[in-house]
Amino acid sequence: MTVEPSFFSKVYEVVRQIPEGKVTSYGAIAKYLGSPQSSRMVGWAMNASHSLDDVPAHRVINRKGLLTGKHHFGGGTIMQQLLENEGVHIIEDQIQDLEKHFWDPVKSLEDF
DNA sequence: ATTCTGACGTGGG
DNA sequence: CCCCACGCCAGAA
Numbered sequence: 626m627t628v629e630p631s632f633f634s635k636v637y638e639v640v641r642q643i644p645e646g647k648v649t650s651y652g653a654i655a656k657y658l659g660s661p662q663s664s665r666m667v668g669w670a671m672n673a674s675h676s677l678d679d680v681p682a683h684r685v686i687n688r689k690g691l692l693t694g695k696h697h698f699g700g701g702t703i704m705q706q707l708l709e710n711e712g713v714h715i716i717e718d719q720i721q722d723l724e725k726h727f728w729d730p731v732k733s734l735e736d737f
Numbered sequence: 738a739t740t741c742t743g744a745c746g747t748g749g750g
Numbered sequence: 751c752c753c754c755a756c757g758c759c760a761g762a763a
Contacts, residue, residue, distance in 0.1 A: 666760060
């Protein structure tokens with residue numbers, strides 16, 4: 626019996642494809658998964674991503690480019706540090722040049 | 738079974 | 751851009 630990849634698993638795969646110095650939004654991932662309105666579930670999946678080392682959740686932010694999930698990285702500026710380390714400029718938990726660093730799975734993995 | 742919450746997004750004002 | 755309200759699905763209590 627075929628085990629369909631759960632919503633969670635798909636999210637992890639996509640996030641894993643995110644190149645360094647790039648960021649994406651929950652909605653973009655949700656849309657790629659076929660449920661553009663289930664953006665919340667993407668965030669929810671990320672919540673479980675803490676058990677995974679291959680899921681750079683720090684590269685996933687909301688559509689505003691705000692590090693909404695930074696509190697889940699330890700409560701400090703961990704998330705910001707990680708992104709800046711990859712060349713992403715961040716001010717006040719807000720990503721600068723979001724469009725420039727934005728990585729859309731639908732565009733990059735459209736045939737994936 | 739119900740109820741609530743949640744790292745969001747969209748639409749209207 | 752801001753603010754408010756609704757929807758969306760999955761999991762926990």
